[in-house]
Amino acid sequence: MNKKWILGLGLGAGGLLLVGGGLVATGYWADRAMGGGVETLMNTQERAQKVAELNARHPFQAPAAGKVLRLDEARLAAYLAAREATLPAYEVLQKETLEYVQAHGSELNSGSRSAILKAAGASLRMVGKAQSVLLRNLEAQGMSPVEFRSLTTVVYPPPEAPPAAGAAMASQASDPSDPANLAQLEAQLAAITPQLEDPKLTEAERLQLEQRRAGLRKYITQMELASGKDVKDANAALLKKHAERIAKAANPTFDDLLTRPLDAAGTAGLPTP
Structure with missing residues (x-):
């Protein structure tokens, strides 16, 4: 039984109770089984409302699918400030979770339905406190949860799974902006x-080569723009400039438990026990 499972349990169980019939349907049973479950779920709804309010008050247009978000240094600073200010609350969450596991681990390992529901309620309350701190810090920075999540994907991108060999070959053959193809064109230009x-060289041959060089330069520029290379290069320079600060605020579990669940469309999935 690990800490992350306890944390995720609350998110998953809370989502099931809300989606499966709402507060009225769970009512008194949820309140007893989860140790104050109705109040906890109402607090969850209040945070969801706060998320919606922040998104409306500070609208942010995420880039279209396949496009790269261009980082702005001022917004990156605001993002890191909100993240850094929330880390102490996340540390409290870790401490409380460890204490809960130590106190109730044997009951949870037994698979008791009652113990699991009580853990779900406790988890929702613990995670909810940290999420509330994050929302207050976002409000202080004038940032919406949508912008915060979008910046997270650029500053702390998830690891990419290696593609299958066949898929990689097909991608290179069909995508003209692939770095390998760009390298080939740059070699031809050089x-x-x-x-x-x-x-x-005759004048006709010289003219033909100059026209080919101009055509290659134009095509390479178009390909780089289509691939977002200029944005990626600018982002990389900005991330390098703030690398030490970014590294100190890095925490994948923080994002799993506090950032991803802020999406009002759903809740985080249950980690594996």
Whole structure:
């Protein structure tokens, strides 16, 4: 039985109770089984309302699918400030979770339905306190949860799964903006310069090479823009500038438990016990 499972249990159980019939249907049973479950779930609804309010008050347009978000240094600073200010609340959450596991671990390991529901209620309350702190810090920075999550995907991108060999080959063959294809075109462009220095070239041959060089330069520029290379390069420079601060605030579990569940469309999935 691990700490992350206890934390995730509350998020998953809370979502099931809310979606499965709402507060009226769970009513007195939920309140007893989860140790004050109705109040806890009402607090969850209040946080969801706060998320909606912040998103409306500070609208943010995330980039279209496949496009890269261009980082702005001022917004990156606001993002990191909100994250840093929330980390102490996350540390309290970790401490409370460890204490709960130590106190109730044997009951939870027994698989008791009552113990699991009480853990779900406790988890919702513990996670909820930290999420409330994050929402207050976002409000202080004039930032919506949508912007916070979008920035998280750029500052702390999830690890990418390696593609299958066949898929990788197909991607290279079909995607002209693939780095390998860009490298080939840049090599072709570089090869034209020494050819133009050949004194034996006729005017027609020189004109043909110059036209080809101009065409390659234009095509490479278009491909780089389509691939977002300019945005990626600018982002990389900004992330490098603030690398020490970003590293100190890095915490994947923080994002799993506090950032991802702020999406009003659903709740985090249950981690594996």
